[in-house]
Amino acid sequence: MEILVCIKRVPDSSENEIEVNKDGTDIERDDLVYSVNEWDNYAVEEAIQIRDKVGGSVTVVSVGDEEAEEVVRREMAMGADKGILLSDDAFEGSDGKGIAAILTAEVKKGNYDLILTGAQADDGAAQVGGMLAAMLDWPFASLINFIEILDDKKIKVGREIAGGNQEMYEIDLPCVLSIQTGINEPRYVSIRGIRKVASLEIPVHTATDLGISPESVGEAGAKTKCLDYFVPELGDGAQILEGSTDEIIDKLIELLRAKGGIK
Amino acid sequence: MAQQVFAYIIHKDGVADDTALELIAAAGKLDPDASVTAVVAGDGSELDSVCNEVAPSFDEVWKIDNPALAYVTAEVLRPLLVRILPKHGIVLVPHDHFGMDLAPGLSIKLDAAYLPDAVDFEGIDNGKLKAVREEYTGQVSTHVLSDISEGAVITVRPGSFKADERKSGEGHVIDKTAQAVESGLPVGARRFLEIIEAEVGDVDITKSDILVSVGRGIEDQDNMEIIFELAEAMGGDVSCSRPVVDAKWLEKSRQVGTSGQTVKPKVYMALGISGAFQHVGGLKGSPFVIAINKNPRAPIFQVADVGIVDDILDLIPEITERINELKSA
Numbered sequence A: 001m002e003i004l005v006c007i008k009r010v011p012d013s014s015e016n017e018i019e020v021n022k023d024g025t026d027i028e029r030d031d032l033v034y035s036v037n038e039w040d041n042y043a044v045e046e047a048i049q050i051r052d053k054v055g056g057s058v059t060v061v062s063v064g065d066e067e068a069e070e071v072v073r074r075e076m077a078m079g080a081d082k083g084i085l086l087s088d089d090a091f092e093g094s095d096g097k098g099i100a101a102i103l104t105a106e107v108k109k110g111n112y113d114l115i116l117t118g119a120q121a122d123d124g125a126a127q128v129g130g131m132l133a134a135m136l137d138w139p140f141a142s143l144i145n146f147i148e149i150l151d152d153k154k155i156k157v158g159r160e161i162a163g164g165n166q167e168m169y170e171i172d173l174p175c176v177l178s179i180q181t182g183i184n185e186p187r188y189v190s191i192r193g194i195r196k197v198a199s200l201e202i203p204v205h206t207a208t209d210l211g212i213s214p215e216s217v218g219e220a221g222a223k224t225k226c227l228d229y230f231v232p233e234l235g236d237g238a239q240i241l242e243g244s245t246d247e248i249i250d251k252l253i254e255l256l257r258a259k260g261g262i263k
Numbered sequence B: 001m002a003q004q005v006f007a008y009i010i011h012k013d014g015v016a017d018d019t020a021l022e023l024i025a026a027a028g029k030l031d032p033d034a035s036v037t038a039v040v041a042g043d044g045s046e047l048d049s050v051c052n053e054v055a056p057s058f059d060e061v062w063k064i065d066n067p068a069l070a071y072v073t074a075e076v077l078r079p080l081l082v083r084i085l086p087k088h089g090i091v092l093v094p095h096d097h098f099g100m101d102l103a104p105g106l107s108i109k110l111d112a113a114y115l116p117d118a119v120d121f122e123g124i125d126n127g128k129l130k131a132v133r134e135e136y137t138g139q140v141s142t143h144v145l146s147d148i149s150e151g152a153v154i155t156v157r158p159g160s161f162k163a164d165e166r167k168s169g170e171g172h173v174i175d176k177t178a179q180a181v182e183s184g185l186p187v188g189a190r191r192f193l194e195i196i197e198a199e200v201g202d203v204d205i206t207k208s209d210i211l212v213s214v215g216r217g218i219e220d221q222d223n224m225e226i227i228f229e230l231a232e233a234m235g236g237d238v239s240c241s242r243p244v245v246d247a248k249w250l251e252k253s254r255q256v257g258t259s260g261q262t263v264k265p266k267v268y269m270a271l272g273i274s275g276a277f278q279h280v281g282g283l284k285g286s287p288f289v290i291a292i293n294k295n296p297r298a299p300i301f302q303v304a305d306v307g308i309v310d311d312i313l314d315l316i317p318e319i320t321e322r323i324n325e326l327k328s329a
Helices: A038-054 A066-078 A096-109 A128-136 A191-197 A245-258 B019-030 B044-057 B074-084 B097-109 B177-181 B221-234 B242-246 B312-328
Strands: A002-007 A009-011 A034-036 A057-063 A082-086 A114-118 A140-149 A154-160 A166-172 A175-179 A224-230 B004-008 B035-042 B060-065 B090-094 B113-118 B120-125 B128-135 B140-147 B152-156 B172-175 B190-196 B210-214 B237-240 B267-271 B288-293 B306-309
Touching: A002 A038, A002 A066, A002 A096, A002 A128, A009 A066, A034 A038, A034 A066, A038 A057, A038 A066, A038 A114, A038 A140, A038 A175, A057 A066, A057 A096, A066 A082, A066 A191, A082 A096, A096 A128, A096 B097, A096 B113, A114 A128, A128 A140, A128 A175, A128 B097, A140 A166, A140 B074, A140 B097, A154 B097, A166 A175, A224 B113, A245 B288, A245 B306, A245 B312, B004 B019, B019 B035, B019 B044, B019 B090, B019 B120, B019 B152, B035 B044, B035 B074, B044 B060, B044 B172, B060 B074, B060 B177, B074 B097, B074 B177, B090 B097, B097 B113, B097 B152, B113 B128, B113 B140, B210 B221, B221 B237, B221 B267, B221 B312, B237 B242, B288 B312
Parallel strands: A002 A057, A002 A114, A057 A082, A114 A175, A140 A175, B004 B035, B004 B090, B035 B060, B060 B172, B090 B152, B113 B152, B210 B237, B210 B267, B267 B288, B288 B306
Antiparallel strands: A009 A034, A140 A154, A154 A166, A166 B190, A224 B140, B120 B128, B128 B140
16 A cells, blocks of 8 residues: 655644743744654554554655655654655745645655645644645545555545544545544654654655646735734733742642642 | 525534534624525435525525435535636635535636635625634734635634624525535545444543643653643643654543544643644633643643643642642641
8 A cells, every 4th residue: 555644743732831932923933843743653553563464564744844854754754655745945834725836746756555644733724634635636634543454446534523432434445534643653763763754765755746736826825824822911810929938839729729639 | 685595504413513603603794794594414304404404594595405415425515616606706614623625626617716714704895805814823824915806715713703693684494415416426536434433431521520631842751740640640631633643642532622522621730732723622611721831832821711821841740749649738
């Protein structure tokens, strides 16, 4: 089975407090720790497990600048066979549809049976997988937390829905799935693993390579654009307990008792 | 020109979802002069009861009635919507598991702008809609500008608009089934099999009065012990947010949130939980919420009654010790 996994390099939200920069044009990007989007990492792990069961190959692809290469390489160290970077000045400022169009062009160059994306990334949009499927006219299912390969024509998948319930589907290949966290336990990447892939060449495909007209993607082609970043006007919010640790704990316990929080 | 807005109505067991009336409010904020049409898909009498329920609130209700829609799935519904929706309309869909399945592809098939997970609207100027979104699980907000002049599909975050209860619609139900299914139902490349219900765990957190809930801030499985010790001291049960279940440190039945359990305790301790809207969405019945998080910007502090900015790994053992001292005194 030929599997393509679409990944994104994002600020690691478990490692960073995200703040707005001085003029509100972006988040403050100095000193941010970046990593592969958490959902995408689960998708790569799932692809590797499928390949190890039924054979084939796993390719990871990312749309981004040269810095995105580090996450492509990281996922290759995890076990992906190939990496591709889609990079061009014309891609900058793309909205979800632009990213999906760029990925669609790359998919059409290959011969993939299955495409995985993360269910969402740092912007919480949860959009690229569904758009990619629509552009390819392939079936799509989102929030996948279970995959079973039935044969080379169809697979069985589970979708996470409300209340911890799961919708089960049979879906024909080729298809696009967006992967929910928790579907597996992504393996760690060892330093040795990183070293092994450090010198592998990662091909870079540009707009010209992909046959994409520059004005159809990037900021020029985007119908939805980010104007500014801001910290929302906070409501009343929580009453923040202050003082020494002892004082804070005293206040907390007093409140807990008053509200029935200690039986 | 007033916008023509279509609100997709999610329903279950013949009853409309809470988001139905929220989408009216969202449409009103988007454009106060908008005409708002509910679009409801389903089968037979359950569908009719949903249509009758929402009709007084909408200018029109469009229904698509077909046995294949007895359990509505996005892949079956999407091509039917493409057949009935006019060019350049604005389509609102709740940003939940169904909306995420349906809406991105719908925007491509309608060749419309896509605006995901909107939490507020700030007006339309020259065909461009200004909207508010959140990024990084609510740590920062953004204004986005979306060119809706050739139509748009917008997903709206559940709970971000207050339900419009005024019932100020006209209530006509129009049957769009013929147009929707005229060229047949789509070939099923994705076939619905069944629903697997959530497993019931050893503890039913939906019945707990006191929940000690833990999130990513616990950092390591070995640290989970301090949470159970605090819960025991307080006489409560342990629940959690999604990352703890993803890491397999607690079973899924203890997860609070839209994809987990809906809980209604009296007291809710949110420990090392950032407070993503999917988590907070599982918290009902106005509990007294205490949040402890080392990140002062964590959105959980907006929902909590009382907050402490500190590392839970340092603070929790001290709280437990103090409660135990008091109880033995």
